[in-house]
Amino acid sequence: MISRKPVNQNLLIKVEAILNTYFQNSENSGLPSAEFISSQLNLSAKYLSDCLKQLTGQGIQQHIHEKLIEKAKEQLGNTDFTVAEIAYNLGFGYPQSFNKLFKSKTKISPLAYRKSLN
Template identity: 35%
Template sequence: MNRYTLHETFVVQQYSSDEWEGEPHKHNYFEIIFIESGSGHHIINGTKINYKKNNIFLLAPEDTHHFEVDRHSRFTYFKFTELLFSCKINLPDRKYWLKRIEQLLHQPNIIPGDVISHEEDRRVIWDIHNLVIKEFKEEKIYYQEIISNAISTILSIIVRNISEKYNSNQRDINVGDNKIDQILSHIRQNVYDNDLTKINYLADLFNMSQSSISTYFKRKTGESIHQYVTKYKMKLVEHRLQHTDFTIAEIAYQLGYTDESHLTKTFKKHFSMSPKQYRKEIIELE
């Protein structure tokens, strides 16, 4: 299987064809795909979905996808990495967007397919899509900042629609059968706030005793709530070490550790090296 790598922070590509010529592939970046015209099927991680004009798809790194074109189709791709929201462009809500990106990266419950449920949101995104293409082509002063903020807005709307769609589907499922998914989703969304992932808070939130929720969680996942939260935080630390220039102290503060030494001690247990050593090795491999 092909794996594509993006060497720029942000790229716009447009493609038009009667037949999809590419093979199923993965990549190391995000893609927002706009269906300008045509129809067919989009296969994402093995799930086959119809596509049509004005559909919008979001692909995260490691997603596998390709198209089957039925009617002549025109696609526009916005390809970008986390560096689009880095301090090099000085985006004011950089930490906020890092959380949103991480939520997309580590959210296994994202529903594949067209990501927009509300047509008014769709119209807004397509208007922003036109602005981004114009700025990307003309490269006038401040165009990078404008594109960064435009993509931030698009992702905000996409995350809202995905969340609403997911929560709506949750209400249609028996709570007893789906409670572990709800607990895991809550932890992932609130992992930055230690108080919201403590056993006593989770027990109250899900109407269980502390002993019951601990036993239930261990039975369903094979690990304790504390172990799950810690492992999930370590994924986020690893991601930030790889893709941001935050200091270790800043990352510790962002993820609720008391200080840098506390984070370093925990990180060493999972990776057998300090965060500084890990980042150094990543840099040397690039």
């Protein structure tokens, strides 16, 4: 039986830092992937996801989605970008995909979220 080392809080901090850096770097195109993040940590995507699940109850994909929603909310509240521009800024190929993810995570559309802030 393979036993895994206890997961520590540093892993979560490192994942957050990688995601923050990814979204600040305008040269990145597309959405961050589990493979990208795990490669930055020299771990397999499966192992990283398992570790995060053990630590937080959520896998790597959920962490990526949470960070996307957080960044989207910042841009919806602090910029005049259209929803489509925000979708492209975050790496979505299609604004509809962004709208669908945002609504599935927040139960409200990006436009409705923006209006609720005013």
